[in-house]
Amino acid sequence: QKEVEQDPGPLSVPEGAIVSLNCTYSNSAFQYFMWYRQYSRKGPELLMYTYSSGNKEDGRFTAQVDKSSKYISLFIRDSQPSDSATYLCALRRGGSNYKLTFGKGTLLTVNP
């Protein structure tokens, strides 16, 4: 079993839709949870960073962490064609090891 599972999609939605992206993980040692957006042929760009269980909102983006279920989500409201990209979840253990463990990424296309 992989440490982090993410449905690779692809996911295609109409403009204005609410998008839900998810990852599950198996190791309870993960304490930090991130979502990165990666456009084609570019490096990942940090979107959201959370530490504890609960919700964190930033504009149209909401990150949700449920440590008891080992489940993290990213919601995108009022999706735009410019949101079309691959979305990667990334998890990190506590302590001085800054290694990020990534999901496979979900390819999202928002159609005008």
Added chain:
Amino acid sequence: ETGVTQSPTHLIKTRGQQVTLRCSSQSGHNTVSWYQQALGQGPQFIFQYYREEENGRGNFPPRFSGLQFPNYSSELNVNALELDDSALYLCASSSGGDETQYFGPGTRLLVL
């Protein structure tokens, strides 16, 4: 955009050759991590350098090696290139004690 830069942007090598990739970290950051991203996959952690010392390594063979310089820039060296080394190589910089990693645009390596 982050302040992380990488060179070269693209590289073509043949099997058995050696390659050096370079990364300049964001100003004020003393930690550099390297990741390999194969097509359709999430980034995989190679190793991390903190203040010129290796601070963790992923499941990569010894032919993957690195350096960090006093100005915190970094190099990734890969010897005896194999076809499976074809990937996007990403570096990410962070500040010690700050969990946020900022990625560069990557170097795309093709091994023929």
